[in-house]
Amino acid sequence: MIDLRLLRINPSLIEEGLKLRGINLDLGPLQKHCEDLKELEEKRNILQAQGNSIGKEVGQKIKKGLSPNSKDISDLRIKGNQIKKQVGIVEEEEKLITKKLNDQILCLPNLPGKDSLKGKDEKDNKEIRRWGDPFSGQNLKEHWEIANKLSLWDSERSALIAKSRFVTLFNQAAKLERSLINFMLDLHVKKGYLEVLPPALVNTASLTGSGQLPKFAEESFRCADDDLWLTPTAEVPLTSLHRGEIIPKELLPLRYVAYSPCFRREAGSYGRDTRGLIRLHQFNKVELYCFSTPDKSEEALDQITADAESVLQELELPYRVVELCTGDLGFSAMKTYDLEVWLPGSKTYREISSCSNCGDFQARRSSIRTKDNNKKNILLHTLNGSGLAIGRTMAAILENGQQSDGSINLPRALIPYFGSSKLKPE
Numbered sequence: 001m002i003d004l005r006l007l008r009i010n011p012s013l014i015e016e017g018l019k020l021r022g023i024n025l026d027l028g029p030l031q032k033h034c035e036d037l038k039e040l041e042e043k044r045n046i047l048q049a050q051g052n053s054i055g056k057e058v059g060q061k062i063k064k065g066l067s068p069n070s071k072d073i074s075d076l077r078i079k080g081n082q083i084k085k086q087v088g089i090v091e092e093e094e095k096l097i098t099k100k101l102n103d104q105i106l107c108l109p110n111l112p113g114k115d116s117l118k119g120k121d122e123k124d125n126k127e128i129r130r131w132g133d134p135f136s137g138q139n140l141k142e143h144w145e146i147a148n149k150l151s152l153w154d155s156e157r158s159a160l161i162a163k164s165r166f167v168t169l170f171n172q173a174a175k176l177e178r179s180l181i182n183f184m185l186d187l188h189v190k191k192g193y194l195e196v197l198p199p200a201l202v203n204t205a206s207l208t209g210s211g212q213l214p215k216f217a218e219e220s221f222r223c224a225d226d227d228l229w230l231t232p233t234a235e236v237p238l239t240s241l242h243r244g245e246i247i248p249k250e251l252l253p254l255r256y257v258a259y260s261p262c263f264r265r266e267a268g269s270y271g272r273d274t275r276g277l278i279r280l281h282q283f284n285k286v287e288l289y290c291f292s293t294p295d296k297s298e299e300a301l302d303q304i305t306a307d308a309e310s311v312l313q314e315l316e317l318p319y320r321v322v323e324l325c326t327g328d329l330g331f332s333a334m335k336t337y338d339l340e341v342w343l344p345g346s347k348t349y350r351e352i353s354s355c356s357n358c359g360d361f362q363a364r365r366s367s368i369r370t371k372d373n374n375k376k377n378i379l380l381h382t383l384n385g386s387g388l389a390i391g392r393t394m395a396a397i398l399e400n401g402q403q404s405d406g407s408i409n410l411p412r413a414l415i416p417y418f419g420s421s422k423l424k425p426e
Contacts (some may be wrong), residue, residue, distance in 0.1 A: 001103060001106065001108075001361060001364040001365040002014060002105055002108050002111070003360075003364065004034055004037075004101075004105070007027065007030060007034050007096040007105075008031060008034035008035060008038060009033055010012075010026070011027040011030070011031045011102065012386040013029060014059055014108075014111065015027055016141075017111030017112055017260050018108070018109075018111070020111075020112050020116075020118060020326035020327070021109060021112065021222075021326055021327060021329065022120060022327045022396050023109070024120075024203065024316065025108075028099050030101065030104060030105065033097050033100060033101040034358055037094060037097050037098065037101070038295075038308070038324045039254050040090050040093055040094045040097070041094070043090055044087055044090045047083050047086050048087060050280060051083040051084060052078055053089065054079055054080040054083070055080060055104045057076060058073055058076050058077065058080070061073060061076075063361045076355065078159060079275065082212070086269065088382050105216075106208065106214055106365070107214060107215050109329070109331045109332070110211075110329075110331065110332050110333060110334050110358060110359060110361040111222065111334060112326040112334055112335070113334040113335040113357065113359065115323070115335070116325075116329070116334060116335045117323050117325045118128055118325060118326050119325025119326060119327050119328070120325070121325070121327045121328055122324075122325075122328045123324050124325040124328070125291075125323060125324050125325050125328055125338075126322065126323045126325070127320055127322050128320075128321040128322065128323055128337070129320065129321050130318070130319070130320040130321075131309065131312070131313060131319055131320070132312075132313075132316070132317065132318030132319065132342070133304060133316065133318060134342045134344065135318065135342065135344045135399075135400050136344055136347070137175055137344070139162045140344050140345050140399070140402065141246075141345050141402060141403070142275075142276065142343070142346050142349075142399065143276050143343070143345060143395040143396075143398040143399050144275040144276035144277075144279065144395075146345075146398045146399070146402055146408065147173070147276070147398065149425065150172065150173075150219075150406070150408070150424075150425055150426070151170060151171070151426060152169065152170060152173035152398075152423075153167045153168060153169045153170060153173050154167070154168050154169075154170065154260055155167050155275075155383035162281075162282075163281070163282050164304060165266065165279070165281040166280060166281055166282055167181055167277065171426070172423050172424075172426075173363060173394070175218060175418060175419075176392075176394055176397070176414075176418060176423070177284060177394060178392055179414055180390050180393055180394065180414070180417075181358060181390060182417055183285060183413065183414055183417050184259075184286040184311055184387060184388065184390075185257060185259055185286060187310065187311060188286070188288060188387055189257065191307055191310075191408045192255060192258050193256060193257035193288065193307075194223075194255065194257070195252075195256075195257055195258070196234075196238065196241070196257070196258040197259065198231075198237035198238065198241075198260060199237060200230060200231055200236055200260060200261055200263075201223065201226075201228040201229065201230060201231065201233070202228065202229055202236050202237055202240070202404070203227055203228055203229070204227055204229070205240070205243070206236050206237060206239070206240040206243070207220065207229055207236055208220050208252065208365060209239055209240055209243055209362060209365045209366035210235055210236045210239040210240070210332065210362055210365075210366070211331050211358075211361065211362060211365065212232060212236060212272060215331060216331070218221065218265060219232065219264055219266070220232050220263070220264070220265065221263050221265060221281075226387045227228040227393045230263035231260060231261075231262060231263065232262055232263060233260070233262050233285065233287060234258040234259070234260035234262070234285065234287035234289070235287055235289060235384045237258070238256050238258055238287065238289040238384070239289075239362050239366055239368075239382060240253075240366060241256070242291065242366075242368050243366040243367065243368060244366070244367050244368070245289060245368060245369075246370060246371065246377060247295065247368070247369070247370050248370070248371075249359060249370045249371055249372075252292060252293055252296075252370060252380070252423060253289060253290050253291060253292045253293070253296065253300055254291040255288070255289070255290050256288075256289045256290075256292065257287070257288055257289075257387065258287050258289070259284065259285070259287075260284075260285060260287065261283070261284055262282070262283050262284070262285050263282050264281060265281065266279055266280075266281060270412070272326060274395035276395060276418045277395045278350065278391075278392060278395065279393035280391060281418050283389065283390065284319075284389075284390040284391065284415065285386055285388070285389045285390060286386070286388060286390065287384060287386060287387065288304050288307060288308065288355075288384065288385045288386070288387040289382070289383070289384050290303075290304060290382070290383040290384075290420050291368065291380050291381075291382060292362065292380065292381045292382075292383060293370065293380065293381070294378070294379075294380075294381050296381075297357050297359065297381035297383060298357065298380070299354060300357070300383050301335065301337070301356075301357040301383055302386040304355045304383055304384070304387075305321065305339075305355040305385065307323070307385075307387060307413075308339055308353045308355055308385045308386065308387045308388060309339060311387055311388050311393075312339065312341060312352070312388070314411070315393070315396075315397065315411040315412040315413060315414065316400075316411045316412070316413075317341050317342065317393075317396050317397070317400055317411070318341070318342040318400070319339055319340060319341045319349070319352070320339075320340050320342075320349055321337055321338070321339055321340075322337065322338045322339075322340055323335075323336070323337055323338075324337070324338060324354075326335040329356075330354065330356060332356070332358045332361050332362055333354075333356035333357065333358055333369065334356075334358060334359045334361065335356065335357045336354055336355065336356040336357075337354075337355045337356075338353070338354050338355075339351070339352050339353040339354075339388075340350050340352065340357070341392065341393075341396040342396070342400065343396060343399050343400075344399050344400060344402075345399040345402075346362070346399075350392065350395075350396075351392075352386070352388050352389055352392045352396065353385055353386035353388050353389065354385065354386060354395060355383075355384070355386075356382065356383065356384055356385065357383050357386030358381070358382045358384070360379035360380065360381055361382075362382045363380045363381065363382055364379055365381040368380050368382070397410065397411065397414075398423075401423075403412035406425045407422045407423060407424045407425065408422060408423035408424075409421065409422055410422060410423065
C-alpha cells in the first residue's frame, strides 16, 4: 500500500514511480482526499480536547460543591453534548473519505525500488547469470508427450471431476510430486527456514494484506458464503501470520518455508499452455518467505534467490536468473528476480520461480511492524520466492531427463525420496 503521508506531501514522487511501471495517473484527487482527512483529524482532535476539558470542568465544579442540577452544570453538559454531535459528524465524514481513498489506493501497485531495472515490458528484462549446460538433441519431446507415453496423468478424467486445466496424477507422477515436495522442504529447513503448513483457505483481509485484493479478485476462487478464498499462493497466509503484530527486532529476520496447494483462475490466459503442467487452476508449490528489517532486505532478497537456485542446482536443471524491469514487476514487488528453467522439448527457458522484495508495501497493508533502535515503531519489509513450483519442476525433470528408450533419468538428489533412479514405461 502506498504511503498516505507521502501521497499528501509529495504526490509527484509517487507519480514518477508509477510511470516507471507504465501507469500515468493524476494523483491530485487522491492527494485532496488525504488533505481533507488530515484536516478532519485535526478538527476532531480539537473538538475531543474541548469535550474532555468540559468534562473535567464539570467534575471540578461538582467536587467544589456545585449541585449537579445547577444551571452552570446543565449549560456545560449541553455544550458537551453539542460537541459530541459535532465529533460524530466529523467521524462520519472521515469514514466516507477513507472508504473513497482506500477503494482507489488499494488498487495502486508498489513503487519500484530506487535500483530496480528501468524498462517498459519483459523485452527490457535483463539476464543476470546462467547455470548448467542446456540439454539439446534430436526428436526431444515436450513434457506432456512424455507423460502420455508413461501414463503419468489424465486431464480428460480430471475435467469430469472438476473442469479443464486440472490434472490427476497417477502412480509414478503422484510419487514424484510427493518426492519433490519433501525434497524441497527438507532442503530449505536445513538452510534455516521454519516449516509451516498454513490453511488452504484464506479470508479477504489476508488477500488484501498481501496485495491480491481488490485488484485481482477475478483471479481467485471464492467461497462467498464464508468470506473465504482458495489461496493462490502460500505468500498470502504467510504474510498474515503476523498481521497486526509488532515483532521484536531480536527475532528478525523470520524465515518461513511452506508447502501449499495453490488455486488460480488464470483469467485471460485461455489458449495458452493448455497442455501439461505449466498453467493449471490447481498446482502445488513450496514457498519461501522472509520478514526483514528495512536495512537488511536487499541482502534477504539475494539470500532467497540463492536458496531457490539451490533447488535447481541440486536437481541438476539448467536455468538462468533474470532481473525484471519496472514495467514487468508484479503488483506487490519493488524488485524481482525470476528463475527460468531450461525446457529442451520446447527449446526455451520458462519461469519456475519469482523472488521479490516487496519493501514495506505488504507490511503497511497488514500492519506488521518492529521497533528501531530508538524504540519507534517502523514497518518491516517482506520478501517471497517460489522454492519451487512443483508442477513446473516435474515438467523440467521429464524433459531434461528423457532417454531414447522412453525412460526418464531422475536427478541424484531425488533418488532417496523416490526410491528409484528412473521413471519407466509401464
